[in-house]
Amino acid sequence: MTTKTLIVKNLKTYYKTRLKEKVCAVDDISLELEEGRVLGIAGESGCGKSTLALSLMGFYFPPLNFKSGTIEVDGVDIMKLPYEKLRTDYLGTKIAYIPQAAMNALNPTLRISNFVLDVLREHRPDLTKEQMLNLAREKFEFLHLPERVLSAYPNELSGGMKQRTVIALSSMLNPKVLIADEPSSALDVTSQKIVIAMLKKMMDDQFVKSMIFITHELPLLRHVADDIVIMYAGEFVEKGTAEEVIFDPIHPYSHALMASIIVPEEEMKSKQLCAIPGAPPNLKNVPPGCRFADRCSFAEERCKKEFERIPLIHFGNGRYSRCIFSESELREKYAKKAAKQHSENYYE
Amino acid sequence: MNEIFSDQTLLETRKVCKTFGSGKNAVNAVIDVDFQIHQGEIISIVGTSGSGKTTLAKILLGLLKETSGEILYKGKPRLLKSQKERRAYWQNIQAIFQDPFSTFNQFFRVDKILNDCLKLQGLEHISQKEKTEKMQDACKFVNLKYEELYNKYPFELSGGQMQRLMIARIFMVKPNILIADEPTSMIDACSRSTILDMLMKLREEEGMTILFITHDLGLAYYLSDTIYIMESGRIVEKGPAEDVILHPQDSYTKQLVSDVPKLHEEWVLSY
DSSP: OOOEEEEEEEEEEEEEOTTSOEEEEEEEEEEEEETTOEEEEEOOTTSSHHHHHHHHTSOOOTTEEEEEEEEEETTEEGGGSOHHHIIIIIBTTTEEEEOTTGGGGSOTTSOHHHHHHHHHHHHOTTSOHHHHHHHHHHHHHHTTOOTHHHHSOGGGSOHHHHHHHHHHHHTTTOOSEEEEESTTTTSOHHHHHHHHHHHHHHHHTTSSSEEEEEOSOHHHHHHHOSEEEEEETTEEEEEEEHHHHHHSOOSHHHHHHHTTOOOSSGGGGGOOOOOOOSOOOOTTSOOSSOTTGGGOTTOOTHHHHSOSSOOOEEEETTEEEOOSSOHHHHHHHHHHHHHHHHHHHHHO | OTTSSOSOEEEEEEEEEEEESOGGGOEEEEEEEEEEEETTOEEEEEOOTTSSHHHHHHHHHTSSOOSEEEEEETTEEOOOSSHHHHHHHHHHEEEEOSOGGGSSOTTSOHHHHHHHHHHHTTOTTSOHHHHHHHHHHHHHHTTOOHHHHTTOOGGGSOHHHHHHHHHHHHHHHOOSEEEEESTTTTSOHHHHHHHHHHHHHHHHHHOOEEEEEESOHHHHHHHOSEEEEEETTEEEEEEEHHHHHHSOOSHHHHHHHHHSOOSSSOOOOOO
């Protein structure tokens, strides 16, 4: 039987702005993560991906605030734990987080070994300094990071190397859940590949039991993730396995997102890129009904009226979509649209 | 696609080199680069970080001086000695940079930024109404609303909006050549296609020549007619986009192509 490393139920978090407005960036999100699986979260900027990652850590700094919901890591609801216990026993050991642009987080005046000691002193006070450094050396060697990294300053390392160092540091204590927020977005393709290969290796060798991978690069998710959720305006709009969501999206938003993928493959040159018109709704006061309706090319009047909030509908086989139309209705619409586009191109 | 651009060479470089530092510490950032940009062509320069792409762009823009080599604009050596010559050159060549957040002067409002473009064109004398109309046109071209924006400061806009404002600037100046240095690397996939569409539109409607600098082969393939692959300062492969991406010859190009995650092919993650 597979064990679940992370169970999140109805998580709601919000930002409180200077003007006392509430921006609900994570709105009623539930997810489950099984051991040995990678969950990919995709969506455009400002949809709440990074806020979700931050919220999952269980500690909140203003302006981010917790509203309701439970976060169970390894069977324990971390929201009920006192802060000090959460910090020493859970963060870093059970659940670890690699923030966006993590490589800029390294203090340029300290050697990498200082960061290693910093992490290990907090969580493994029983070890001596020599043991700690040996542990780090083993880990670095295993991840193919040269030993000189330990005695180097951050500015002596390249971008890709810094990112890999940060990942090695955050997984130093073999966490059950690793949350990686755009770990490769600031890197070029070659360094990106090395970083991803390293994350994969950590998964394969059980250093990290399960992973949440956040990115907006869908081709990347296809190779990294087992399951994908698509996020829009603070909520999940589609959920399924990686293959299903990328090659056979159901929700109109994911469908539009797939149309904006660019890869160096033969059919790309003739592909019609479709940009989604408009901008996502302001999360300060979200309109009732479907949040995507204003930008959706299939929207009807009832999209905004029928429900106060459209529920996430289960289509069977673990596929979910948050749309008022049924699967067959949507497929019919996509076929019609494709046929129309095809004939337009033909007459041109 | 090949019929769109003409045979007339607009910008040409001959054995351009750039060396930073001297003696033991010399770094050759750009080595013997030769290329021609034709009127109306979209060229991509692709390479990993540190391959000298941005240095080359800065040399072309006249922001850095080449160590050796020649740069010809419309067949004549380009002159950048006096302010007047530089000004004339920048009426013809303009750029979009990588980081939309640091391209604008934070103290100038949007209308001032757009107004400065008119000045560069030498259009100070036209009436305020005409100026406003021109600015509105430019904003309309990039799907921004001038009425909502003109009184705002750059930091009040989102990244996508700023990048579009950058393109609105280009639309107003109407240069012959646009150098786009990784214009989409800081924005997400969805706004990226909007930006790419606008670049294509600039070429179709204004006949603009575009030099696109990127590390993303997918983008280069989608957008360009000709691709140059750059590795540590040298151009290692050049040719029509189809040939370079689908049938790469050089080992470095092959490696680059295999490093990009694709949709329909397995991605071999060797360690």
